[in-house]
Amino acid sequence: MPENDDLMLLIGAAHASADIARKFWKQSPETWDKDAGAGPVTEADLAIDKMLHADLRAARPDYGWLSEETEDDTARLKHDHVFIIDPIDGTRAFIEGSKTFAHSLAVAYKGQVTAAVVFLPMLDKLYVATSNMPASLNGRPIAPSQPKPEQTPTVLATKCNFNPDRWKNGTPPYERHIRASLAYRLCLVAEGRFDAMLTLRPTWEWDVAAGALIAQKAGAIVTDKTGTKPVFNTPQAQLNGIFAAGPVLHKAIRSELA
Template identity: 55%
Template sequence: MPARDLPLLIEAARAAGEIATRYSGKLARRWDKPEGAGPVTEADIAVNDMLAAMLPSARPGYGWLSEETEDDGARLNHDRLFIVDPIDGTRSFADGKRTWAHSIAVAEHGRITAAVIYLPLLDRLFAAAEGQGATLNAVPIATSQPAGLSTAEILATRPNLEPTHWRDGHVPAFARAYRPSLAYRLALVAQGRFDGMLTLRPSWEWDIAAGDLILREARGRCTDRHGAALRFNNSHPTVEGVIAAGPLVHRALSEALEPDDAVIPGTPPDPPAP
């Protein structure tokens, strides 16, 4: 089934790119979602409408979860579903930048089995099917393997480096970097361009579903903030933070974090500012 779904996701991602790139980021109509949920543009809606028509019609038995579709809970009655972020990095898109992505995945019984992250303006298509490895533009990729955290470069926002999150208040001396799209951050770690990705706040499933599989298929580890395997199609579609890296860096990050520093389900994900 993963091998059957992946070509469909690739086709859908490329079609999404064709739609989104018709809009000029800074000129695209933009408004804010209710309750501080962030911005949305007419491009997000156009891409979502296309994907919502294309994907469920190709797989009638699959459920649907998308950032830009109101969740009515019907997906909970499906063993398989699409998990979609029409444009991950909407602020980047609206600012006319290039580091935004389409993120599309299939989950089966809570586990991601096929996934695509596509950045049309950078011509980068990350893809994976369960058990078949991960690729960037059809070339196999793998996570990096640095000697330890002291030589690692980790994608994270500044709030994740507050001493309260770390054992004895000691923040490891890794280098910090930032990219606006959470999906793209996961893909960059899978590619080996960065050594890890960390977010300690709750994360929406549509932001991380595709990246979870791509990173695992690139021989990395992707877990929640407490080291548990990520599970999807939750009644509230979030997971408790994400640690993503090659095995050695993942273990080092997990051991350095304060174990009692629990995230609060339902609170907003990491803010967009670096």
């Protein structure tokens, strides 16, 4: 099946990305600040993006291309298949020497992700999924948590998402945690290490495309902040926020959001 072939291609590309990242990690890579407060980018991000663009497009010349580190080209909208890539998700963590940065690679077909890889090379964690197979971590099946009603849910989210005005009845008593990479946050929910992840701001597709499929195929519910299922390769390349959790908790969170 094409999605299985795409998965093998993405796995190889993720390992090639890691080979480049290791050369720059903790080596004080050259760093720049993007325009409009879009965050930092390093020479490692750009080197990985250049390699992925060359290798993946050579392997699938009929696929479109959407990447954080490549100037967007609306020609991608004419393709049924498109690569959605974040060469390094969690660039700030990478710069700081943290092990929690990730390579996030996905293929979408007519708006739905069909193959996904999130690789954290310094933690040796390879998350994968396709539209026709369950999600796994290093070859082992994964599933989201099912917290009991008396338990306090653990939620991966930045502090601003817990502002009282974002909730119908003030901030709920959730236990907040954070990881720099959105892709990793989705995967941590997929494997049940945290109960939910949430971001209410507009969210770039390349940050979450791969992680969204992995969480979905693990058994979590993944939607934007309004409860709508995400669609990818849109003209704006953004989602209206994103959050993921097991079915019961997802419904509870959605009912509490303002």
